[in-house]
Amino acid sequence: MEKKNNWKAWLYLAPVIILMAVFTFYPLINTIGISFLADYDYTTGTSSGFTFDNFAFVLGLKGVESGGTVSYLTDVIQYAIPNTFIIVIVTVPLSIIIALLIAVGLNSIRWVKSVLQTIFFMPYVTNAIAVGMVFAVIFESTGLWNYVFGTMGTDWINNGASSANAMFALCVYIVWHALPYKILIFLSGLQNIDKQYYQAAQLDAAGKFKTLMNVTVPLLSPQILYIMITSFIGSFKEYSSVVGLIGKPGTSGDVGYRNMYTIVYYIYDSIAVNQTHYASAAALMLFIVILIFTLIQFKVSKTRVHY
Amino acid sequence: MEIRLVNLTKVFPGNPKKNIPDTRAVDNLDIVIPDGKLIGLLGPSGCGKSTTLYMIAGLLEPTSGEIWFGDEDVTRLSPEKRGIGLVFQNYALYPHMTVYKNIAFPLTNLLVEDPVVDEKGNKILAFYRKHVKALPTEIPTHLKGEKVKNPFKNGREEILKFDCSHIAGDPILDDKGEQLYVTRKRHLTKIEMDKLIRETAKLVQIEQYLTRKPNQLSGGQQQRVAIARALVKRPRVLLLDEPLSNLDARLRLQTREEIKRLQRDTGITTIFVTHDQEEAMSISDEIVVMKLGVEQQRDHPQEVYNDPKNMFVAQFLGTPPINMFNGHVKKGVLTIGDDVIREDLPKDLDEQDVYVGIRPEGFLVPADKKDYVFNINVDMIETMGRDISLVGSHKESIKPSFKAILDADTKVNVGPLAVGVKPNKCFVFLKDTEERVI
Ligand SMILES: Nc1ncnc2c1ncn2[C@@H]1O[C@H](COP(=O)(O)OP(=O)(O)OP(=O)(O)O)[C@@H](O)[C@H]1O
Numbered sequence: 001m002e003k004k005n006n007w008k009a010w011l012y013l014a015p016v017i018i019l020m021a022v023f024t025f026y027p028l029i030n031t032i033g034i035s036f037l038a039d040y041d042y043t044t045g046t047s048s049g050f051t052f053d054n055f056a057f058v059l060g061l062k063g064v065e066s067g068g069t070v071s072y073l074t075d076v077i078q079y080a081i082p083n084t085f086i087i088v089i090v091t092v093p094l095s096i097i098i099a100l101l102i103a104v105g106l107n108s109i110r111w112v113k114s115v116l117q118t119i120f121f122m123p124y125v126t127n128a129i130a131v132g133m134v135f136a137v138i139f140e141s142t143g144l145w146n147y148v149f150g151t152m153g154t155d156w157i158n159n160g161a162s163s164a165n166a167m168f169a170l171c172v173y174i175v176w177h178a179l180p181y182k183i184l185i186f187l188s189g190l191q192n193i194d195k196q197y198y199q200a201a202q203l204d205a206a207g208k209f210k211t212l213m214n215v216t217v218p219l220l221s222p223q224i225l226y227i228m229i230t231s232f233i234g235s236f237k238e239y240s241s242v243v244g245l246i247g248k249p250g251t252s253g254d255v256g257y258r259n260m261y262t263i264v265y266y267i268y269d270s271i272a273v274n275q276t277h278y279a280s281a282a283a284l285m286l287f288i289v290i291l292i293f294t295l296i297q298f299k300v301s302k303t304r305v306h307y
Numbered sequence: 308m309e310i311r312l313v314n315l316t317k318v319f320p321g322n323p324k325k326n327i328p329d330t331r332a333v334d335n336l337d338i339v340i341p342d343g344k345l346i347g348l349l350g351p352s353g354c355g356k357s358t359t360l361y362m363i364a365g366l367l368e369p370t371s372g373e374i375w376f377g378d379e380d381v382t383r384l385s386p387e388k389r390g391i392g393l394v395f396q397n398y399a400l401y402p403h404m405t406v407y408k409n410i411a412f413p414l415t416n417l418l419v420e421d422p423v424v425d426e427k428g429n430k431i432l433a434f435y436r437k438h439v440k441a442l443p444t445e446i447p448t449h450l451k452g453e454k455v456k457n458p459f460k461n462g463r464e465e466i467l468k469f470d471c472s473h474i475a476g477d478p479i480l481d482d483k484g485e486q487l488y489v490t491r492k493r494h495l496t497k498i499e500m501d502k503l504i505r506e507t508a509k510l511v512q513i514e515q516y517l518t519r520k521p522n523q524l525s526g527g528q529q530q531r532v533a534i535a536r537a538l539v540k541r542p543r544v545l546l547l548d549e550p551l552s553n554l555d556a557r558l559r560l561q562t563r564e565e566i567k568r569l570q571r572d573t574g575i576t577t578i579f580v581t582h583d584q585e586e587a588m589s590i591s592d593e594i595v596v597m598k599l600g601v602e603q604q605r606d607h608p609q610e611v612y613n614d615p616k617n618m619f620v621a622q623f624l625g626t627p628p629i630n631m632f633n634g635h636v637k638k639g640v641l642t643i644g645d646d647v648i649r650e651d652l653p654k655d656l657d658e659q660d661v662y663v664g665i666r667p668e669g670f671l672v673p674a675d676k677k678d679y680v681f682n683i684n685v686d687m688i689e690t691m692g693r694d695i696s697l698v699g700s701h702k703e704s705i706k707p708s709f710k711a712i713l714d715a716d717t718k719v720n721v722g723p724l725a726v727g728v729k730p731n732k733c734f735v736f737l738k739d740t741e742e743r744v745i
Pocket residue numbers: 319330331332350351352353354355356357358359582
């Protein structure tokens with residue numbers, strides 16, 4: 001009897017397992033494999049053997065020899081890695097704090113739940129590229145941003161804009177796009193907090209900010225941890241926002257200029273020019289970095305997250 | 308401090324669209340709670356006890372009526388300014404804080420006023436600026452010229468401070484006739500807090516649990532932590548909302564003694580909400596019985612028991628509950644079935660059917676007077692150690708059976724029995740209003 005059940009269970013699971021095997025596990029393992037192959041060509045599937053050099057090439061530690069000249073890949077170490085880390089360090093804390101404040105604000109208004117919740121969720125279901133194009137218009141040198149803030153003529157994302165300006169616009173866009181999902185998660189968490197805790201805090205004359213820091217944040221810590229981990233991972237993989245907002249990897253007419261590169265942007269670009277072995281090496285390194293970050297967060301959360 | 312509720316009413320608005328009627332949770336409540344006393348607020352579930360408590364605490368705004376603390380009208384005062392300690396029905400301890408931090412939390416917000424002293428250690432007299440202007444000209448020459456925030460009016464009005472030793476003439480008095488000194492508000496220091504926390508923890512006997520989180524404590528311990536948290540800031544009023552409802556029977560007995568002891572030791576005016584009449588009777592100085600938001604009776608527990616105003620109060624108090632019978636009154640004579648029970652009813656009472664309530668301890672076996680006997684049928688005898696409980700039946704009894712509590716030495720057998728009825732344990736209620744006649 002038990003055996004038959006097992007067999008049936010596997011049968012039900014089979015479609016998922018097969019799909020996962022084909023589209024998740026196999027590519028995953030293959031990526032690791034390819035990252036150790038020299039001069040891998042995915043059209044022919046050939047390579048010139050096992051090597052550790054791909055990692056060194058990607059990080060620009062070792063020159064690539066072709067036609068007698070040695071050239072170093074500098075885009076990753078110069079742009080992609082710093083940009084990715086800036087995005088992570090700026091947008092993750094900022095979007096979490098803003099989302100938390102908005103959620104707390106919304107939670108104190110009763111009619112919000114039904115009406116505003118939908119409105120706030122709209123950006124989340126809107127395509128990142130489409131939203132990016134709207135932001136691209138906003139950040140035109142004659143756009144809404146400059147109009148509202150009186151910074152007419154400043155280039156944010158056009159050709160000739162400085163990296164700092166473009167990064168600023170990019171971060172604004174990423175934070176804005178990241179808010180709705182976080183607000184939604186925080187709101188549902190807030191609605192589960194017993195209001196007696198707030199009544200108790202009020203009777204004890206705790207101010208609004210103190211209540212937020214001493215009651216709301218600790219009681220919301222499971223949701224905050226979840227959001228922190230997922231948005232760290234998401235920010236490390238930022239790519240579509242650059243495409244959506246700027247449309248190309250650099251703020252210059254020069255095709256080779258890639259000052260807005262992110263790690264994942266580099267990975268996609270490498271695949272497009274048949275450098276899958278570099279892409280795989282970069283992907284593997286990104287994976288390890290994300291893994292380390294996530295483990296650190298879990299470790300920290302042991303002492304910070306309650307329940 | 309005395310608490311006075313004047314015509315206190317709370318209506319929760321309904322929703323006419325969805326056909327939900329308004330709820331009058333508390334209806335014209337008029338109660339005076341004497342200073343330093345423990346009052347039990349007693350009533351069945353949903354009668355508005357918690358609502359009353361929350362209004363006193365300031366968490367709910369009354370629809371109408373007033374709340375007075377001593378001679379201060381606090382009806383519109385926000386909760387944090389009322390100086391209330393509230394123990395919630397489910398404690399509401401912060402789950403992420405240790406017991407120590409839970410108790411410390413109210414203290415971290417507390418502001419104390421210290422007098423400001425000059426270099427000689429003298430307190431500094433305070434004058435309102437407008438008072439200074441009105442002073443004779445020779446006095447302002449001693450003015451040190453330093454401006455200080457007025458501690459009496461939220462810092463909005465400036466005052467000037469003087470060196471005490473130079474002050475001549477009449478001191479400036481506040482409205483209570485006391486001399487004003489310059490004071491400074493400050494938070495408690497860590498050491499002061501620690502002392503208070505440990506004192507309070509000792510009072511409720513939880514010193515050994517200070518480093519634990521609430522979920523590592525038993526219900527009774529959590530309850531004591533909740534009381535400590537409410538007491539630590541030395542509130543003017545302590546409110547307890549069914550604090551014992553989560554405890555088992557033994558712990559409940561023990562804890563209610565502790566609450567009584569604590570209240571007596573601290574002398575804080577306390578309101579204790581419960582739907583358990585025994586609990587209320589045993590620890591309260593006075594009890595208030597409520598029904599559907601309306602006060603039914605307020606008195607010392609024994610008075611309410613011995614002298615209930617109406618049928619609801621009589622039925623609500625006492626375990627086992629009072630036995631109810633259908634009776635008849637004619638020319639001052641009360642009968643149940645064919646038996647005459649009392650003859651001392653008011654003669655002017657119209658002939659009518661009434662309800663008769665007889666407390667379980669109100670039966671006499673054997674009957675002492677020949678002329679007042681009540682013929683009942685004994686179905687069962689339960690021995691309960693100190694007492695025996697007699698389960699009887701009577702055709703006029705409202706319930707299928709009723710209970711009498713008798714001394715253990717009494718000799719009774721199952722079957723028909725003539726018992727006496729103690730007149731002071733036998734109450735008569737009108738059928739229509741359920742008000743008590745005698
Ligand atoms: N927020 C509210 N909105 C509408 N009606 C309410 C609200 N809170 C309480 N009520 C109603 O007011 C009445 C009194 O409620 P309350 O909580 O004061 O009862 P209680 O005496 O404390 O009962 P219990 O012993 O069960 O705690 C009840 O009929 C309840 O349904």
